[in-house]
Amino acid sequence: MNDTLHVVEKLADWRARALDFERDIQKAVLGQTRVIRLVTICIFARGHVLIEGDVGVGKTTLLRAASRALGGDFARVEGTVDMMPSDILYHTYLGEDGRPRVEPSELLRLAETLPVFFFNEINRARPQVHSLLLRLMAERSVFAFNRVYHFPYLSVFADRNMVEREETFELPAAARDRFLMEIPMAAPDDEDARRRLVFDPAFHDTETLIERVTSGSFDYRRIPEVARAIQTEVKSSEALERYVLNLWKALVKPADAGLSLPDVDVSSLIKGGASPRALAALARAARVRAWLEGRDYLVPEDVRDVFIEVMAHRIFVDPIHALRGDDIVKRLCHAAFDATPVP
Amino acid sequence: MRITCLVLALVAALSASAQELTARIRSARPFGYFVGDLIHARVDVSGPENAVLSRASLPKPGPLTGSLDLRDVTLRETVENGARVWRLDLTYQNFYVALDAREIEIPGFELSVSTSAGAETVKAPAWRIGVSPLREITPQKREEATDYMRPDGTAPFVDEATPRNLAAGAGVAALLAFAFVARDRAWPPFQRRRARVFSALANDFSNRLAGSDDSELDAAIQSVHRALDTTNGATLLSSDLPDFLCRRPEYRPLRTDFERFFAASKRRFFGGDDSSDEFRGEQLAQFVTALAKRERSG
Numbered sequence: 001m002n003d004t005l006h007v008v009e010k011l012a013d014w015r016a017r018a019l020d021f022e023r024d025i026q027k028a029v030l031g032q033t034r035v036i037r038l039v040t041i042c043i044f045a046r047g048h049v050l051i052e053g054d055v056g057v058g059k060t061t062l063l064r065a066a067s068r069a070l071g072g073d074f075a076r077v078e079g080t081v082d083m084m085p086s087d088i089l090y091h092t093y094l095g096e097d098g099r100p101r102v103e104p105s106e107l108l109r110l111a112e113t114l115p116v117f118f119f120n121e122i123n124r125a126r127p128q129v130h131s132l133l134l135r136l137m138a139e140r141s142v143f144a145f146n147r148v149y150h151f152p153y154l155s156v157f158a159d160r161n162m163v164e165r166e167e168t169f170e171l172p173a174a175a176r177d178r179f180l181m182e183i184p185m186a187a188p189d190d191e192d193a194r195r196r197l198v199f200d201p202a203f204h205d206t207e208t209l210i211e212r213v214t215s216g217s218f219d220y221r222r223i224p225e226v227a228r229a230i231q232t233e234v235k236s237s238e239a240l241e242r243y244v245l246n247l248w249k250a251l252v253k254p255a256d257a258g259l260s261l262p263d264v265d266v267s268s269l270i271k272g273g274a275s276p277r278a279l280a281a282l283a284r285a286a287r288v289r290a291w292l293e294g295r296d297y298l299v300p301e302d303v304r305d306v307f308i309e310v311m312a313h314r315i316f317v318d319p320i321h322a323l324r325g326d327d328i329v330k331r332l333c334h335a336a337f338d339a340t341p342v343p
Numbered sequence: 344m345r346i347t348c349l350v351l352a353l354v355a356a357l358s359a360s361a362q363e364l365t366a367r368i369r370s371a372r373p374f375g376y377f378v379g380d381l382i383h384a385r386v387d388v389s390g391p392e393n394a395v396l397s398r399a400s401l402p403k404p405g406p407l408t409g410s411l412d413l414r415d416v417t418l419r420e421t422v423e424n425g426a427r428v429w430r431l432d433l434t435y436q437n438f439y440v441a442l443d444a445r446e447i448e449i450p451g452f453e454l455s456v457s458t459s460a461g462a463e464t465v466k467a468p469a470w471r472i473g474v475s476p477l478r479e480i481t482p483q484k485r486e487e488a489t490d491y492m493r494p495d496g497t498a499p500f501v502d503e504a505t506p507r508n509l510a511a512g513a514g515v516a517a518l519l520a521f522a523f524v525a526r527d528r529a530w531p532p533f534q535r536r537r538a539r540v541f542s543a544l545a546n547d548f549s550n551r552l553a554g555s556d557d558s559e560l561d562a563a564i565q566s567v568h569r570a571l572d573t574t575n576g577a578t579l580l581s582s583d584l585p586d587f588l589c590r591r592p593e594y595r596p597l598r599t600d601f602e603r604f605f606a607a608s609k610r611r612f613f614g615g616d617d618s619s620d621e622f623r624g625e626q627l628a629q630f631v632t633a634l635a636k637r638e639r640s641g
Contacts, residue, residue, distance in 0.1 A: 237612060237613045240613050297614050300580050301581065304580065337577070337578060338576075341578055343608065
């Protein structure tokens, strides 16, 4: 009993610090409250993130700010078409004596202290690299120099180049399913934020901007413990669980659930995805959202708030609709929300 | 009209050359006309290719003599073999009541034509046709004056049933089409009133909720949720409330009640602990009654 009370108190304390963490990031990243909230949810749900956004909207700044606020290190690699897994694991160079040297890469060196690893343009890298990344994400470990390197605090953030199609390797379904969320990031809509981003010199220098963020406002070493506590303490009622299962059913068999979309035959729309892992990820993310909202129980709004970001990139539609982008999946999700009763 | 190319009268000719103005009159026959008959004649006027006929000089339809009318004049203009040809189709009507077979005269006319040599006149001469009487001069004596009269022709029998049935069918089809359009456009009386879901629910609750237990209250709250979903057109969550009240302003005065209902529902179905919940059957019935009232005002 006392233990439970203790955990509840600690959760409340951690929540206050998590909100501080969000506010700290907002000092450096303007007009992205929703994106910051989703990134926070992913960090405390121990998930990995696909970030979808145009160039120059502040993805790297956001991740560097998050890394600094967590008090950990930050590593970044750029996906290229000729990149091999060894390029991520090993640093090769010629020593002063002219002999070749092979040493651990930055990723391996920072393994124990790395909460944020940014893989830019992941779809430029080959499937071999995707495979390495899959293991890194799934097991938080890699094998190099004849031993296993562990990454106990790692969250992978990957960006996809959605503009070019040449020399890109689309992420396979299995790889996409490993990402907890796909978060869209666009320039802020707020007029004042836009003006400040353009004309305030403070936002032109990333280094100075990152300095604004209080280092270690939430210690990254506590994240695994906090994440476990959240998943244990935030309860889901029978009505809520039934709601999530009904949403799942509606997504997998939309025609049976009576969903309809204009100009689309929903009976042949869905080809795969919406796996049990996806629904488990949804529950994890929704619990973190409930915790951030100051509740110890889930409500339908928690599920709905993270649903598109958690589910849309894991639902695979008939190829005839795939060229229309993920808009059709989002429309299907909204139709499922509209048609699924709760409680 | 088939003209048998009988040349009746010809030719007012200024010259035989294609460059000269000529007029030629053709008619179907020169005899055998009775009172009231139409007499068709074609007058071909030819002249130089660059000649221009003055339309004002064409004969005008109307009475020509006391017993002859010109009914119609049609002009066509062509170029044939390097000569311009004006083809006049004339329709006369004879009103001369002949007592014996005799000839009457169709008056001639003149046409003005402009050529490179200046204004010239071509004359279509008068021509004659033979007209005949309809009956003998002195008919056989009859006893009754009415015997001289010919009986009226019998009126043709027209079956009214078919057009009447067709008209009725077309009328029914038109009405059906109109009804279809009216239904499609929701014109009255197809403009269906919104179902009064809250009124129905209030009637149901007035009997059911008194002294209800927890499971009945759960079912009642869920039925209110379903009614709200129906009114909203989609599942309504508490976070959708501002948007819903914006779209359905008739429910705006109940904002506090809505918030109380959603909070109670949330505690009951998702929060787990409802021991201190004061939102019971009575409050729910009051909320639904208020909703029904607002629904009727909307």
